[in-house]
Amino acid sequence: MSLVIRNLQKVIPLRRIPLRRRIEILQKILDVQQFDLGVICLDNRNIQLLNSTYRQKNVPTDVLSFPFHENLKAGDLPQPSFRDEYNLGDVFLGVEYIYQQCQENGEDYYSILTVTAAHGLCHLLGYQHNTEAEWEQMYQKEKQILEELNGITGANLQPLTKNHF
Secondary structure: OOEEEEEOOOOOOOOHHHHHHHHHHHHHHHOOOOOEEEEEEEOHHHHHHHHHHHHOOOOOOOEEEEEOOOOOOOOOOOOOOOHHHOEEEEEEEEHHHHHHHHHHHOOOHHHHHHHHHHHHHHHHOOOOOOOHHHHHHHHHHHHHHHHHHHHHHOOOOOOOOOOOO
16 A cells, blocks of 8 residues: 655754655565555654644654554454555654764664664554563564564664663
8 A cells, every 4th residue: 555754854864765665664574565554753842832733742752653543452463444545654753853862872863763664563553561561572573573673784783672671
């Protein structure tokens, strides 16, 4: 199906083609390429507005995910009944925030952008990290898909949730 990447910010340069390639590979690894997916790139002001509105946290963040199929159990794929239900949802990437964190931590921006997109995809598929058990499950899933992506692309990406618990 379709992958739509929208860059709605002008603060940080964004090369969409490499990001698209890596997200498409992640979709294949997760076996969700038949689902529509939106990836929206925002600046700090707009990601903070969404974070404040939907999570009551008035700060910028790296990623927010809005699943089309709510209440999906981690590890289960959506089971659409109708054509217009072949949608995973939307991942909002706070690219300005991600870029700033990369600058502070000496990390590669495009690598972390990919890892953050993978993290968001996992959220769309029901993975959470509210408890240690959920964190462990999500960490293992991120690790598995990033290892597969690394094998295909030659990258060395690590899960975003590596040090969260």
